[in-house]
Amino acid sequence: MSVERWRRRGSIASNSDKPPSPSLTPEDSDSAAGKKPRVLTKALRSLSSTSVESMPTMPSRSSSSQRRLQKTSSGSSSMIERLHRRVSRDSSANSPPETCPSPLLESSHSSMDILKCGFLKQDSSARKPRTEYLVLTDQCLSRFVSFEAARVIYPQMAPLEETTIGRSGSSASISSKANAAAENRVEIPLLAVVAVFDDNSANSAHTLEVWWSSPAPKLAYCRTHLSFNTAADRNEWLVLLHRTCRQKIRSSPLAGCIPDNVRDRIHHTIRSTETVVDESKTTIFPVVRRNTPSSKSAAEDTANTSDGGPSFYLAIGPFMYYFIEILRSDHATEPGDLMAKVLTFGTVTLSRFLATVANHRQTFTMCFRVPFGVETRLTLASVYYRRIIETAIKMDRILKPTWPQHLQQAIFDIRGLSPPLQLTSGNDLGGLDISLPAYCAAFKVSVPIWRIDWNTPSQPCFCLLPSPDRAYSPLQLLAVFRALRYNGFFKAVSFADVDLSPLADRQDNANHNETIVTASANRVRIPDDLHDIILGANVLEQEIHSLIFASDSIRYINLSNVFGLYDPKTGQRRMIADTAPFEAKTSQLVRPITELLQRQLSHCHSIVLSRNPISAKDADDLRDMISQPYVRLRRLELADCGLEDFGLSDIWMSLDHQADLSILDLSNSKGLVKFEIICNALSRFRGVTKLCIARNVRLATELSLFDDDALATWQLQELDLSGIALNDATVDSLANYLSGSGSHSLRKLCLNNAALNGSQIARLFRSMGRGREMEVYMDSNPLDAGIADLCDAIGSGFGPWCLFLRMIDFTREESYVKLLRALALNTTIKCLNLAGTSTPDAASETACQAVFDFLAKNTSVRYLDMSGYDSKLDEGRLGRGFSRALGGLRHNTAIEHLLVRSQMLNINVGEFAEALAVNTTLRTVDCCSNDLQLSNFRYIISKLERNSSLRNFVPFTSKELDRIIEKSIRDAIMPALAKRPSMMSRFRHEKNKEPQQDATLIHELKAEWEHAKLRLQSIMDENLRNHVEAMNSDAASTSQASTEGENVFAAAFGGLAAKDYEGIRIVTTRRSVDASQRMSLHARTNSSKSTAGRPDSVGSSEAAASPSSEAASSESGAATPHDVDYAIETEPGLRNGQEQWTVYGDGPELNYAYADGQDVDAGIQMKRNRRFQGDPTDRIEEEDSAQEADKSST
Incomplete structure (x- = not known):
């Protein structure tokens, strides 16, 4: 063997003999222990064994891939090297390491009770087959590469036979390897276990999968697979692991297993999603997300066994479920720096919960589905699965307290769990106050506006109010319908003027039957043929069916104007020629009602379908139902x-x-x-x-x-x-x-356009008696015939206390004068409406004097409407002299609410303004559509500064004000363009200055208008503040809200009067005003006062005191910023009464609202843009003459 090859082999051996890091798997540890380490390396490992032992380790990567890169050491080492290894091995065998328990362990390993131990399945994939050993104690689960390694940590284990161990070699060699392997064991504290379940993958037979939380400082989940020889062994270990973990977690709080930074991060997520007052009501569970059974690659295991993988948590909030994945981090990371993936599901969208408590399976499946969406399925596992089941059932019952329990059992399919008796407390409104917000949170929509009506024959009545800005979305409407299902509190339901069209053309292809109700609260089921009809219907028809059929308490349903054919604000029918689409939508209302009533499956006996076009077929269905x-x-x-x-x-x-x-x-x-x-x-x-x-x-x-x-x-x-x-x-x-005495209950009599003459009406009035508490509508009747008889009855006090004589076209002015003189003598009429009633021509001096005398002498009328009307084909106004006749208001001490629209008050506003200055009884005045100019507006404001009783003065609608400002700007610019420039002047340099001058003029005019608006706002705020303080003082023992018939008059008169009454009612109901609200009022008033001051750049313009001059509209001034809201209505003639009064008194309760009174116009069509017919020169001359007459009278 060459020197280079020998060195390379020694290098490989030395690298493999290093102490395995905690990221190595037991297989790697076994392979590393089998090498022949050098003396120095072995000595260093022996010295650090204590510190390594104290830190529980985790399996890291697959042993097969690591084993391919290593070679078994050959016996070619030198004699000196062998001696060093023997000495090191003998010293290790003689002094076994002392183990230090983990912080999650209560005692040392030697003192733990061993519950079960045994061999795992032999790893046949390794080059050197081996059998790992598993030990379960009362505190942890430990996995070793061999029995000898387990006995090093747990010396209390009885020694096994050599044949049982299946090993050969000297005891010294075995002990040396055992000590090294024991240091690299997989130790799982039972308190850190997240889930234990059987692995259902195709290539993992008889395998358990164990997930646990990594010890500090790591913030991660780890997992390992335990393979057994037989299914019986696996099941035996699974049962024992479940029981041991259950006993352990019973003695420890759930909050202790959630790191603090993770808990704070989850609570922050919940607070950003829903309103959480008490965080203790939010429960967080550590869970594991189970994948579908499939073969898992080694890379998947590595992500969770080397350095750990992401951790998973299931949080159950007040209205939502949160499945949160926290990416791998550590305990020292700030909550805001944790990387989290969040999935939110509404609690009420839970359509299926599958689990079992009959066997030891910690896996459960949750299915969520939002209407019109697809189903989302979550398969999770957790040692806390029983607590999760209990919490989920409890939250479902809390959010749907009135739903039958058999429907809850259909959602929660829990094998082995007896149906619990879920009792809820505090179910006010049948649980609607919690069910509706829960559904809205689940559907991720805002809560619609609703109120409760206690003044219906079938009370209480749930009333869904129209949206003020745009129509409700389909999910908002569904939230209301689902929240009302099985609600036994409400006896009536109203959707009047709410557009239900978003549901009329929608289909919801649900996999389950949660969209419709097939069984009522007392388990009465619908027949099969009706089930097929409803199943194939649109969503609106299904929801109407479910609402009426599910609840045994609903007796009345109001579905009037639910498709927007009529304008809810004006009551006028929209210009739609083809009503066939609306008839098809109405069928979705008629069919479920008629089907249920004909089959006697509903207790509903009151049906309102007004203002919805009904087809001939639906009329036949209604006929057949009524005929039963x-x-x-x-x-x-x-x-x-x-x-x-x-x-x-x-x-x-x-x-x-x-x-x-x-x-x-x-x-x-x-x-x-x-x-x-x-x-x-x-x-x-x-x-x-x-x-x-x-x-x-x-x-x-x-x-x-x-x-x-x-x-x-x-x-x-x-x-x-x-x-x-x-x-x-x-x-x-x-x-x-x-x-007769049987008519004493009659409160409203409508005889409009009934061809009644004065004598016939007089007879009816005399039959009523004097001051009958009744609203009588006699609009558009020919009163000229028999007017003397009618005036005699009215002058004597016969008739109702609320009389409407609108749109009366007198053929003779004499009849109009007689009527006003009779009304001046009447002392029983409290509410009078003469809108559109006028003389055949412009009112003469005699007619104007009759109006003046009526206003000055009548002592009973408190609500008065003398508006005119101006349409394209006809007009009903009293003419130019009417504004002077309003001077009679100076002497009036009864009128509190006045409405004078479309009466040409801009021609001579002086008398009207002077009367407003001295009158002390007026509370609201609406004089819109009178084409008031800036000079008129300023003059009225200057006089209103002397009035301390007027609380709401509205001279313009918002659209009218924009139109008048544009007109004043256009009229101011037109004189500069009146002279046609010559051809040569077009080439002069001065022509470029005109646009700049026009922009400056526009800027100044807008500033003047803004100043006038803020000035009026300041006056009204001051008067309103003084009135509210007087009402809340001890000296104010009575108020207008307690006046007899006040609610009747306000509702019938509508407009500002209705809003003013509602505001007074709120303040009167709660006399004590919070100090903070008082401060808010003072701040608002002072702010409007200071802002209303004219800027220094705007010169004082006393010329505006002229009541009829339009010249002041072009005065110089600077722009005023829009800092304060102006008290001009957003809708025809009105400021929002609720917004106005909320500042000074307590507003309506949460989720409660009130319905406004009748619309201001009350069906009268007004043409607001009409101005006096005539050329501009005639109009200026008329105004000049009116101004001179006013100055002379002053």
Whole structure:
């Protein structure tokens, strides 16, 4: 052998004889121990054996690949080298190393109780076959390369026979190798074990896979495979390992197995995903993610056996599951520096949980599925699998407290686990307050706006409110539907004016039947044919079916205008010619309701489908359902559904079987019904409380529409006969009914466009008595005939306390004057609406004086609407003199809420502004759509500084204000362009200065408008603050909110009055105002005051005091930044009342809201952009004359 070859062999031997690092596998350790080390290397290893022994090691890499790179040492060493090795071996055999236990071990190895030990399967893949040895104690699991190595660490083990060991050679040689191998054992503390399960891979027969946490300072998971000779041996070891680990973890807290930095990192992740108030409610478990059975390469094992691999954790939060993978790191790493991969799943999206507690299998499978998505499957394993199962079942019950337990058992398929009785506490609202946020968090959407209505016949009623900015997404709507399933708290559900179209055209191809309900809360199942129908339906139809069928408590469902055919804010129908798509969507509402009621599978008896187009087929289905003798409806509302003659007639004829019907609304349909059919149906009703049949019939005979005997038995609360030309016989029947005691419950009577003259209305008013607590709507009736009789009744106080006489087109101005004079004498009307009621021509001096006298002398009207209207074909305004007539407000001490839109107040605003300055009873004023200019606006503001009672003054809508500002800028620039430049002037240098001058002028005009807005905001804030402080003081014993009928008037009048009432109600309900809210109010008021101050660059413009001059609109000024929100409404005429009052008092409860009153316009179409017809010169002259007259009067 050459010298170079000998040196190379010695070098290989010396490298292999180095002390194996903790990253070596037991196979590598055995191979390294079999080498012949040099004396110096062996001595160094002996000296460091104690320190190496104290640190538990892990298997690192496959032995086969390492073994190929090494050669067995030959016997060609020198004699001196052999002597050195023998001396070293003898010294090692005589002094076995002392072991130091790991921090996770409670005692030394020699004092541990050995529970089981035995040989593993012989590794036949190695060049030198060997059999490893496994020892299980009460504290750890140790794996050795040989029995001799195990006996070095555990001397209490009984020696085995040489034949059993299967080794040959001297005892000194065996002991030397055992000591070296014992130092490189695989030691797994039981407290560090994460999971133990059988390996299902194809090439791993009779193998167990063990995962454990790497000891500090490493932050990683390690794993090893234990191969046994037979399946019986494997199962015996598996059972014993499970029992031992279970006993060990019972005596130790779960939090102790989670490193602190990992726990902080997971809590930070949960806080960023959902609102967590108490972190102790979040449970974290160490887990292992199991892959699908497949052959694993050596590279996969190396990632988890050399230096460790990523660690996995399952966190269960209030609403979500978190599967978190922490990449390999150490315990000293800051929580924010840990690299984590996070998968989030909603707790309520758990569709399947597969596990078993009957045998010793720590593996469980969780399946999650979000609607319209694919299923995600997680197969995990953990020694804490029993705790995970218990926690998962508990959280599912908490988030779905009213769901039947058999549905929970369908989700949790746990073999060997008896069905637990899960009781929950504190299920307010049937658990909706926790179920709805849980579903929204699982679907990753915001919580919709909702409230509870306690003023319905079937109470409480859950009301989903329309979204203020955009329609709800499909997942938001599904979150509401799923949260309401099996809810036994609510008796009624309302989706009125909420667009459900996102669900109408969607299909959810789910693998399971979690999308529909096939069994009710008391396990009543639907028939197979209905199951097939619902299974093939769209999502909306499935959810309507599931909502009504699943809950045994729902008696009333409101689905009016759920496809956006009508504007929820104005109530006007959108200009859509083809309603066929809407009819197809409505079918998805009608079909599940009719199917369930016909099969007697629902207790719902009140159905509202108004403002949804109904096809002829759906009308037939409704007819068939209503005709069933066992279907007992109490409420049926199909208003504005576009029912044709045949469909409407069929429904009326089927009502013969619904004698117990109490609420019926079939108004505003396209078709007409024969007089005999309606009379026959009405005569069978016994306890009607609401009857709305507007435009359903034409009275062609002199007979009365009502049977007097049947009418006497009714307890009507609302009656609507609008659009029906009532004859004298019907009026007599109504008068007789109003004079009887049975009509005392009537609160609303609508006779709009009913062809009633003054005498007929007077008769009805006298039948009511004086000051009847009732809302009466008499819009668009010809009052000229019999106006004297009507005025006599009104002047004497007969009639309701809330009267609507809108859109009355008087043919003679004399009739209008008589009406106003009678109203001036009336002392019973509290709420009066004369919007659109006007004289045939512009109001004369006599008519204006009548208006002035009415405002000055009436002492009862507190809500007044004298708005005009201006459409393309007609107008209903009182003309230029009306603004002067508003001077009567100076002497008025009753009116609190005033609405004067579209009355040309810009022509002469002086009297109106002066009246506002001295009036002390007005609370809200809405004077939008009057084309007020900057000079008018400034003048009004200067007068409002003297008013301390007005809380809300709205002169513009947001769109109107933008239009007026643009117009003022355009009018200011137009004079400069009026003179047509010559051809030569176009080439002059001065022409380039014009754009700069225009930009400066625009800048100054915007600054003037901004200053005026901020000034008005400051005044209103100051008045509102003083009012709230007065209400909350001890001296304020009463408030307007407690005034009789205040809620009725505010709801009927709508607009600013409704928002003002709601704000007062909130403050009155909670008298004590938090100090922080008071400070916020002062800060807001002071800020608006300081910001409202005119900038130094803006000159004082007292010329703005002129009430009618427009010249001031072009004054110089500087721009004012938009720092303070202006008190101009975002929607027609209104500021957001909730936003306004939240600053001063406590706002509505979380997830509660209130419905606004009727819209300001109340169905009157106003043309806000119209200005006075005439050339600009005539208008300026008119305003100048008005200004001079105002100065003379002042």
